[in-house]
Amino acid sequence: MNRTLFLRAVIVAIGVLVVGMIVITVIPGIGPTGEYDSETVKITDNKTGNQLERVSVRIADTPQKRYTGLSNTESLAEDEGMLFIHDSEDRYGYVMRDMSFPIDIIFIDATGTITRIYHAKVPTDTTTDELNRYSGRGRYVLEVSYNYTERHNITIGDEIQINRQ
Numbered sequence: 001m002n003r004t005l006f007l008r009a010v011i012v013a014i015g016v017l018v019v020g021m022i023v024i025t026v027i028p029g030i031g032p033t034g035e036y037d038s039e040t041v042k043i044t045d046n047k048t049g050n051q052l053e054r055v056s057v058r059i060a061d062t063p064q065k066r067y068t069g070l071s072n073t074e075s076l077a078e079d080e081g082m083l084f085i086h087d088s089e090d091r092y093g094y095v096m097r098d099m100s101f102p103i104d105i106i107f108i109d110a111t112g113t114i115t116r117i118y119h120a121k122v123p124t125d126t127t128t129d130e131l132n133r134y135s136g137r138g139r140y141v142l143e144v145s146y147n148y149t150e151r152h153n154i155t156i157g158d159e160i161q162i163n164r165q
Helices: 003-026 063-068
Strands: 038-044 051-060 080-094 103-108 114-120 134-145 159-161
Touching: 038 080, 051 063, 051 134, 114 134
Parallel strands: 051 080
Antiparallel strands: 038 051, 038 159, 080 134, 103 114, 103 134
């Protein structure tokens, strides 16, 4: 192989690697999620100020982690969940992609106030584009076990203390 051909091959290989890295970084769900940070969030009654519950959550704060979410997770303990953190408050839609158990999906605004609660059952086909979309306004979304909000009297307007702002 002559030197010019070899240099061209190296340049093409480097270009392919660079494009691959860009695709993995930019397209949600393509790249590795990495390790999840964790913390405990406190839920308080908006009328009394009494603490209703504490939930240990894994933090989904990157596009890859938010896309993956609880997909391929086998179950959640009663006091476990996942907290999705977006850069700003907006309207977001969540689906139950590759889920094997039902969950509650809780939308939370930038001040920590619960704005919407869904009781999301497992779809019959979790791989299609026809998944139910659970939409709401918020900066955060908390996913916990199914009917958790009902069992603990958590309602719209209650507050969630999130340490990570």
